[in-house]
Each structure stands twice: as C-alpha cells, then as structure tokens.
Amino acid sequence: MGDKTNVTAALAAVDEDYYTLRPDGNLVTQSTAASAIAELLERLDVWAGMRVLEVGTGSGFSGALLSELVGPAGSVVSVDVVAELTTRARDLHESQGRTNVALITGDGALGAPGKGDFDRVVAWTTPSLLPRAWVEQAAPDAVIVTPVELAPSVRSAAILRARVDPELGPEGVELFAGRYVEMHDVELEQWLVPPRGVDALVRSDEGLDLWISAPWVGRDGEAARGLLKVLADEGTTRAGVLEAGESAVDLTAYLYARHPEEISVVGLGGPLWGVGYADPEGVAVFTAADTGSALHSGASGALERLSVWVEDWRQTGRPGYPDLSPVLTREDEGWRVRAELAGDERA
Known part of the structure; x- marks a missing residue:
C-alpha cells in the first residue's frame, strides 16, 4: 500500500x-x-x-x-x-x-x-x-x-x-474485492447487459433482459435459454445460506479460487445479477446486495450445490481475498489471471 x-x-x-x-x-x-x-x-x-x-x-x-x-x-x-x-x-x-x-x-x-x-x-x-x-x-x-x-x-x-x-x-x-464495467472497444448504448461474455439471453414479458455467462452454456445453449425462461416466468426465491457474521464477499473470493470453471453469473433483470451455481435445471446465486441469503429458481439441485460449496468454505476456514494470490498465465492477447488459495495443494 x-x-x-x-x-x-x-x-x-x-x-x-x-x-x-x-x-x-x-x-x-x-x-x-x-x-x-x-x-x-x-x-x-x-x-x-x-x-x-x-x-x-x-x-x-x-x-x-x-x-x-x-x-x-x-x-x-x-x-x-x-x-x-x-x-x-x-x-x-x-x-x-x-x-x-x-x-x-x-x-x-x-x-x-x-x-x-x-x-x-x-x-x-x-x-x-x-x-x-x-x-x-x-x-x-x-x-x-x-x-x-x-x-x-x-x-x-x-x-x-x-x-x-x-x-x-x-x-x-x-x-x-472490486470491479468496474466490462472493457469494450465501442461506445455503449446500455449498461445492464455486459457488452461481452454473455452466453444466453432471454427477454421477459416485462421487457427485462435475463442472461447467463457460464462455461457449460457453450455445450447446451438451448437448455440455458430454457432456464432463463423459467427464471423470467417464476422469478426467484430467497434462501438463507450463510450464518450470521459470514461474508458473501469472502465466499465469492473462495469460489473464484476453487471453482472458477463451475461458476455461473446470471443477470436477473435490470441491474440485478449474481454469482453462484447454475445448470439447465436451476440457479442459485448471491447478488451484491445479499448478505446471508441467495436467490434461487428452478430445481433445488442448484441451491444444494451452492450449499455444498458453502460448507467446504467453512471447513477451509472461511478464507477471503487476503488469502488469495494471483496467478498469471501468458496468452496471445495478454495474461490470464486466476486466483490461488494459500496452501491449496490443488492450485
């Protein structure tokens, strides 16, 4: 500093x-x-x-x-x-x-x-x-x-x-912790849907754009759009996942280190979006406003998977950003950045 x-x-x-x-x-x-x-x-x-x-x-x-x-x-x-x-x-x-x-x-x-x-x-x-x-x-x-x-x-x-x-x-x-709007090479006309990285998008009857960004969507885009339609029709339910004093910010840092390829990011309409787990059957994510609860929709399996991640995080000692180290890997256009959890033998 x-x-x-x-x-x-x-x-x-x-x-x-x-x-x-x-x-x-x-x-x-x-x-x-x-x-x-x-x-x-x-x-x-x-x-x-x-x-x-x-x-x-x-x-x-x-x-x-x-x-x-x-x-x-x-x-x-x-x-x-x-x-x-x-x-x-x-x-x-x-x-x-x-x-x-x-x-x-x-x-x-x-x-x-x-x-x-x-x-x-x-x-x-x-x-x-x-x-x-x-x-x-x-x-x-x-x-x-x-x-x-x-x-x-x-x-x-x-x-x-x-x-x-x-x-x-x-x-x-x-x-x-921190982020800013996605880098883009042209002037944006809107800020609610990311200018890049969105793998599937559905517009609700109310005119809201719901979207998802996740590695699995590339293998099953139609299923992802189906999930977003369920989300648009049924909305989300709030479920308590974290205990008092536990931080969703710390948990997200842990997920970046342990589950980067499994994370799904879901746009829930308007400015609301969250990070967590999704598959073709359901979604469970934390939004920026969430403290101890997650928003979920569809089948319960997504919420169960997120709950397993939470329990693993607890067993690891509830690490957060101070426990992460950046790992840089050279690629054609620059350096890919991933997070490594201190003492993690799997990193």
Whole structure:
C-alpha cells in the first residue's frame, strides 16, 4: 500500500463536484465514488515525477487526482473509448490549469502507443485478460492496478495489483474485492447487459433482459435459454445460506479460487445479477446486495450445490481475498489471471 497522505492531499486539492456533476446538476454516469478511487490510488502508489497511464477517463476526477500526485514534473495519459468523455475531461483540466494530463479517444486495451514507458498503469474498466499492450508500454518495475476477470464467466472480477519485472513480465502481487464495467472497444448504448461474455439471453414479458455467462452454456445453449425462461416466468426465491457474521464477499473470493470453471453469473433483470451455481435445471446465486441469503429458481439441485460449496468454505476456514494470490498465465492477447488459495495443494 502506498502513502495515504499523498492521496488525501490530492483529494483536498481537487473539486470533486466540478468534475462529476454536469451543468444541470446531474452526475456523470461514468463516475466512481471518491472513496473507491482513493483505495485504488493508494495501492497504485504514485509519486511526483511519474508517468501514468489511466484507462477509463470517466468524469475526469480520477485523472485530476493523478495530475496532483505526479506533479508538474510528471504526466498522465488518460484513454477512453467515449469521445464525449475525453473532450469534456480535456476542457475541464485545461480550465483548471492541469497541463500534465493528455487525453486520447480510443480502445483502452491498446493503451497509449508511443506514449510510454509508464511507471504506473491504472484501469477503471474490467478486461478479461491483463492486456499485453499495457505491459509492453510499462517501464521496468512498473505497478499495474486493474480489475480483471478471475473465471471464464463475465463479471467474475476482482482487482489485481501486479508488478512488471523487466525479465519475467508481470507478476501478481495481490487481489482485492472490486470491479468496474466490462472493457469494450465501442461506445455503449446500455449498461445492464455486459457488452461481452454473455452466453444466453432471454427477454421477459416485462421487457427485462435475463442472461447467463457460464462455461457449460457453450455445450447446451438451448437448455440455458430454457432456464432463463423459467427464471423470467417464476422469478426467484430467497434462501438463507450463510450464518450470521459470514461474508458473501469472502465466499465469492473462495469460489473464484476453487471453482472458477463451475461458476455461473446470471443477470436477473435490470441491474440485478449474481454469482453462484447454475445448470439447465436451476440457479442459485448471491447478488451484491445479499448478505446471508441467495436467490434461487428452478430445481433445488442448484441451491444444494451452492450449499455444498458453502460448507467446504467453512471447513477451509472461511478464507477471503487476503488469502488469495494471483496467478498469471501468458496468452496471445495478454495474461490470464486466476486466483490461488494459500496452501491449496490443488492450485
């Protein structure tokens, strides 16, 4: 973790409302809470004089904080696929005299060709892999902080901190809870259905989109659509699965490490979605709002399987994110990231 004092000073120097509110008083959609930004920037450990690549310009607020952290001798390059956001942020930075921030409109997965080498890379959007371009544009010993998917299913994400070894490439340092919207190479017209990774989708009579992302769907897409139709017709039932004091966040971290190929992520209509288990007969998932209960629909087997996973987690000592280590594997377009549970002989 970096020096919290630096980030606190940057927060005090930047007017958050100036960046995150539009002239009519509405919040910029692509805004992130200041506390969440601060946590990532502390882990990024930015110092004066550094060169930083930011992927996901958003409101421009995070770029302004980075501008303060790197100071006049440093520089920030911020990339976003939405031209309106980069143009707006450029105007806001210029009006505040922030001349050390450059804005690029483009695919964030490509980084900022020709602008490196970067001492730090931070992303506010979730790729499926750690992109090769970010590593190639990083300086030796650079730090990368980004959300990344930990399983084949979309939205199975956590935030990775990695260091770039000049000889070995990126090496995972830690994983912690958090995620942002999926990385995409075109401007989105909607945010409720992921722009990639959805294996089956059904629209309910009420006009809600229900979807599923899971490895098994590729083998039986028709069955997956049938499951979603049952979900649309019957809805979900809430079932108590966790005991008082048990954390669904910790359990999910454990599932990423132990069952990445079996996890299903299910969109339940509108902004609601959950992580858990599904098969052609039923579904049982935890949503972000769940504390001790799961939502299930269809046959009881899915809930029973999820309950078995919960009991295994208890027997393992209820591990969470602090007990995970990131494992990076080279692929053509970057590095696949998976979670390893400390002391797990099966990892």
